[in-house]
Amino acid sequence: MSNTSENPNPSSSSAKITLKTSDNELFEVEEAVAMKFCTVKQYFEDEKDNDVAARGSSTVIPLPNVHSAVLARLISYCKKLPQSNAVADNHEEEETKKKERKQYGTPGDLVDLISAANYLDFKEGLEFFNQALADHIQNKSVEYVRKFFGIKGDFEPHEEEKYREEYAWAFEGVDED
Template sequence: MSTTVPKKITLRTADNHEFEVDEAVAMELGTVKTFFDENPDATDEPIPLPNVSSKCLSTIIEYCKFHLSLRARGNDSSSAEEEGKVYDEELIKTHDNESLVELILAVNYLNIKDMLDTLNQGVADRIKNKSVEYVRRFFGIENDYTPEEEAEIRAQYEWAFEGVDPDDD
């Protein structure tokens, strides 16, 4: 099968930018890999990624390249692990809430498990110890409970809401 898959793969983002990447990098993207697994005879036409912006895709490609190179080093795994951690922390730090969310949607669509785990934990860390209102704002959630329903849930899980300042952020 490997002979029919081109060495370089072109990806086209939602905003119509084309990215040419090594096959190994493209295969890090679960969605792209599945596409080639299911269409071994695919031509080297650009692969459209309608849910991914070019900004996100370039971050994702950088991430995949970096982690691929770490894995390739293999034998000095503890220093590679440390470098990976530093890279991931930096990745979270350089994204504000909104762009982190946008990136999660893209990574989820592209099905890159490790990167998704990293980003999800980044979001969890940002909503940790925050008030309900803060978390609603963070996610852009509209409270669709009636006051009665909300009171009922608060009563049901009373112990979890005890001592939480509702206005704190």
């Protein structure tokens, strides 16, 4: 799979970098997009050759912990990032961001995106997808969150019931699972 599009930052060079996923798909991406992934950026720094334009398209950078479908979504997200990282000024802007976060699929999809963003050391993506997952599990029951993350309860049933009675306020207003 080859991913080509117009350069999101017209002032940067149009050098391409080839990324190879765990399922052997090749992605040819703009330098500006690929350099948002600190793991990729570090590759060029480790090679002591920062001339991405000269080496980028001829070098294939393996990403053994990233699946092609996930990388495609991360690249798509990178291309949508604004050039400046402006903080939300108002409630309306925050609501827009919340709607954007809901577009990225199920909690399972988000876990895959978080894992890949973490591996690639893609801070903006990691922050965005973590918040999207947090938005999804907000107001969910303890049982839902335990099941989703595969967490076994620490308490015996009678202990848990005691805590539920003692701290009933913490279980009010929980959404349907």
